[in-house]
Amino acid sequence: MISKATIDTVFETARVEEVIGDFVQLKRAGSNWKGLSPFSEERSPSFMVSPAKGIWKDFSSGKGGNSVAFLMEHSHFTYPEAIRYLAKKYNIEIEETEQTDQEKAITDVRESMYLVSEFAKSYFHNTLLNSEEGKAIGYSYFKERGFTNETIKKFSLGYSPEAWDAFTKEALGKGYKLEFLESTGLTIPRDDRPFDRFKGRVMFPIESMSGRVLGFGGRILTNDKKAAKYLNSPESEIYHKSKVLYGIFQAKQSIAKLNNCYLVEGYTDVIQFSQSGIENVVSSSGTALTPDQIRLVNRLTKNITVLFDGDAAGLRASIRGIDLILEEGMNVKVCTFPDGEDPDSFAKKTSHDDLVSYLEDNAKDFIQFKASLLMNEAKNDPIKKADLIRDMVVSISKIPDRIQREIYIQECSRIMDISEQVLQSTLAQLVQKDVSEVGKKQKQEQQAFEVVKNENPLDAQKVDVLYRLERKIIEILLLYGNKEEEFEDTFLRTNEEGEIETVTEKKEYKVFQRIYLSLQEDEVELANPLFRDIFNDLIDYFHHNENFSLEQYLMHLQVDFAQEVTDILMEDERVVLHDWVGQNIFPKSKNDTIVQEVSETILTLRWYLVGRIIEELKSSLSSEPNSDNTEPLSLVMDYNILIHSFSKKLGRVMSRYY
Known part of the structure; x- marks a missing residue:
């Protein structure tokens, strides 16, 4: 259990704008900072941080609090986890007090899964660097890829031994429970003998934006055709592959600082770029890009540059993710590499300055990119060309900002040599269709959650x-x-x-x-x-x-x-x-x-409360003949004199209800 002295030191040291700035791109607004809400989808800032008060407020979701509350809301930390995170961030030594048996017993399932995953990261990394098998196979592989010791350490790269249960046996020996080894997917259950999921693979820990280990990717190094080349952790309580981006923990500060994020496909693409000095890069880890992944980037920057291999077939399949990025109101550029090259191989043989220059010179606006990519397919076929133009207008219709849509329509007209009027007409139809669908959805939601109006205003x-x-x-x-x-x-x-x-x-x-x-x-x-x-x-x-x-x-x-x-x-x-x-x-x-x-x-x-008493007295007056209302009327007069004194003290005439 963390001591009170440590907790006090953490609160005194942590600066709310620095803590939140690791997760949300903040801009100064007077003495405060503001940014996009990390808890809801929005395109205009409703998230405010007050360094003077040491608190934050998200006006879109209603959430708010101090630094610890943010970490608990945003990264789903428990209170102790948030304190430990801040202590690590500010190099504060944690003083522990002994936990009771009851306190140990209430550690929740998620925390146990995080602890198991953290142990696995350390085990695989240590095995890579210190075991004979790890050095001979895993370490040699990473060295062949050109990774330095600093890079291997930065990304906590590791190796899982070839033996069937080497990791499972070690984890059980250290006191970790089999149920959590299985629930994280690190161990595959079998009645006679549970075994390691990632045996004989080099390991890539997958971390959250706050640095918590969520899962792993493992690459096999043999030519076993029956085994998958890359294997990821299965979905679990803490790992949802559609909601994470590989490298986001290492890249977040650089993304926010440079106001741009490079998006690649593989683990080694991220690592090689980072080693080349370009740290604002993340990967979708081989999965199709999802809205949740895009929103992770959107918390840090509005600009994404998608990096594609030179393979044309892969380009055609991957380009669908661009529309998703546009729907989130983000700015998209696309950069491709020469045939036969991918981000990993190109960065490995290119100096930092040349790599930066290449990215700047070859990053195209998505309209230009789509046109250049698909025009070769259309060539002189008018039907295919019409389909291409329609495809481009569909992409433009996804952009929320009307001014940006107008500019892209003009650009599309110029590139495709077609009148703006035709494009505008097509765009209007698509936008109207989207608006109608949204309207229907909102109407359904309104009917489902209709609130009964108060009958007494x-x-x-x-x-x-x-x-x-x-x-x-x-x-x-x-x-x-x-x-x-x-x-x-x-x-x-x-x-x-x-x-x-x-x-x-x-x-x-x-x-x-x-x-x-x-x-x-x-x-x-x-x-x-x-x-x-x-x-x-x-x-x-x-x-x-x-x-x-x-x-x-x-x-x-x-x-x-x-x-x-x-x-x-x-x-x-x-x-x-x-x-x-x-x-x-x-x-x-x-x-x-x-x-x-x-x-x-x-x-x-006082005015309000006395006014309420007067209303109650008036409602108690009897309308029956010969009724004696002297006492309540006398009280009403006395209370009215009191209200007059309130008005006099306030120095102004007020309505009874403020």
Whole structure:
């Protein structure tokens, strides 16, 4: 179990913008940072990071929190995993305390699978470098491919021995359970003797964007025609091949920095490029490109350059992935290598500078690429040429941005020597068809999830007002709770002449004390259960901690509290996110005077509650003849006088419901 001292050090050291910047491409927005949501599909930024507050907020999905919360949401870490990740990132030594048997027992299945996979990576890597068989077969193979020791270490390349159960026997001997060896696909179950899936293969660990081992790819080195050349881990709780990209962990920072990602097909393509000094490269690992894989890249950059082998047949099959990339609103270029060359072989024999120059000079826009590739097939056949043009317009129709579509239509018209009007007409038909299909889907979803409208609008308004006021109280406590300010106390007293007079005195309070005492005086408890729990938690925290640190407070919050607290703290960031000021929309800024903000909020809450009492009294009046309504009417008059005093104190006339 990780010690509290270590956890405190991690929270004090970790910078939220640095942690999230490893996974999301962020751009500065004033004192904050913004980027595309990593939790939903979007094309305009709704993800905001506040270094000053140490938190983040994703306005599209509603998620938010601190650095640890991001890792738990994004990479599905447990709390201890997130702390360990941050400790490793910032070179913080982890101090352990002994776990109880109960704590050991609740380690979940996913964590056990991750631990087994991590052990397997270390075992295969160690076998490659230190065993006679590993050095003679696996290490020699990687050296023949031209990989240096630094590259082998960087990608944790390994070797699985030829023996049927060498790995399984070693793992069981180290205390790893057979059920997790089997669930990760590392061991194939058999009643008499379980055996290794990857025996006799060089190993390529497949890691998540955060560096967790998800699965493996293994290449056989013999000429056994019955065995697959490449073998991947099977689908499991932690490994879904359609959702991962090989090399993303090593490439993510370079992709974000250079604002471009090279996409290749094989493991060795990635490794050879990286060794050549081009690190912003990932691979779909031999599988057809999927939307989930594209979205992984989209978190880091809007630009993809697809690198194809010189094989024309392979090009025709692979080009289908381009439309998927366009649908995600990304910019696509394509670069091919000379006949007989692939990214691995070409990078191996080309210097860094020449390789960079080749990629820059030969990367074509997808329209130019498609035209040059398919025109050779069409040649002088008008029917094939018509099909080619239609194919290109289909690709253009996938682009969400209308201006980009217009530009590509012009380019297609120029290349194919056909009028823009014909292309525009075809494009309009395709776009309208897509819009109609989306509309039908949305209508079906709307019918399936139709919400019954509130029959009493006034009730909805009242609930909304109370919600806003209580939320404002939590916001004030979070931002100013420990600040000491001078407040006015007003009370009645009898003077020397025996007359009752109103007296105002100024007295210093901490903001949290003022709010707490005001609510206690009125015997008011927050109506919203979540706000009430957060309020009580905050007041308790202020009472027990002389110095209030927002970061420290967020550390100890349970998940549902932390979510709401983050929502409240990041509310103002919507202004920055949507650039309202740039659109001549000027939102109300925070009040410069804390005292005024506190007093106004409390008085408005009182106004609202008294107004609700008046409505209840009015509804209790009897319409029966000879009914005595004197008492409720008298109370209504008294409460109206109280509301008048609230208005006077606030210095303005307010509607009853704010």
